[in-house]
Amino acid sequence: MTLASSAVLVSLHVKQWSARKLDRAASKEVCEAHSAHSSAGNFNKQLIRKMDLKPIQRVVNSARNYHYENTLPWDHDGADLLPSRHFVTYMAKITDYKAEFQKEVDKFIEHYPELLTSVMNDLSSLYNSDDYPSQEKLRTRFVMDVRVTPIPESGDFRVDLPAKESKKLQDELNQRLTDANQAAEKDLYMRLYTTLAKAVVVLKTPGKIFRNSLVLNIIELTNKIPDMNFNQSPELNQHAKDLSIIAKAIIIDGLREEDGKYREQIAGFMESELQNIEATFTAKWGAA
Secondary structure (H helix, E strand, O other), X not given: OOHHHHEEEEEEEEEOOOOEEEOHHHHHHHHHHOXXXXXXXXXXXXXXXXXXXXXXXXXXXXXHHHHHHOOEEOOOOOOEEEEHHHHHHHHHHHHHHHHHHHHXXXXXXXXXXXXXXXXXXXXXXXOOHHHXXXXXXXXXXXXXXXXXXXXXXXXXXXXXXXXXXXXXXXXHHHHHHHHHHHHHHHHHHHHHHHHHHHHHHHHOOOOOOOOOHHHHHHHHHHHHHHHHOOOOOHHHHHHHHHHHHHHHHOOHHHHHOOOOHHHHHHHHHHHHHHHHHHHHHHHHHOOO
């Protein structure tokens, strides 16, 4: 199965109003007050209180985290690899984020006039009504969208080029696809390694407090790997399977018992699997 038939390219496009504005007059005043050159610094006004934009930013952060956790790197500006098996689930979740994003934007714009009233006191003489877009224009400053494109294949050239140049382009694309395959597999190994390494460090530190997500994140990742493993690397799938068995059998509350014996035992299992993953990675690509 080729990469082009097992994945698509997706880019999460987000645009937000920065709510910041360079005040040239204030910048000049500050520089002159300190006998500094005009290029020494700038004064940027915060047009709206940060707390008023936090609900929107919270949705954006969640959407971006979901996107990065469910895609793999691709050598293309702003685009990432999404396994075809995950496409429906991914699009459904992103659609939910888009709806939540729009809901928060609508609430913000609805209350925009009263927010301006409150920020007047914060800015005092620095307040300038010309800095603020209308509610209608402001709405266009907030966008969340996903762009989906197919992955190119080396036989996709449809232009009339000399045979030598056409072959060069095809060879370059083939190399790019090969590199993308390898980068995707490496990325999965590193995600598995770093997630597991964090758990090992925490569990090997007696009394260190942790959340249930320390274990649940491992389970979630190992469940995803078989579908995200484009090369169907048997070693990677086996590591995910072995770790999944360990993680799913863990009694999380048992890790918090005072004597620490169960915690130490699980940490030992995880550390052993961590070493196995590191050994496989080193054998394939050398030390990270």
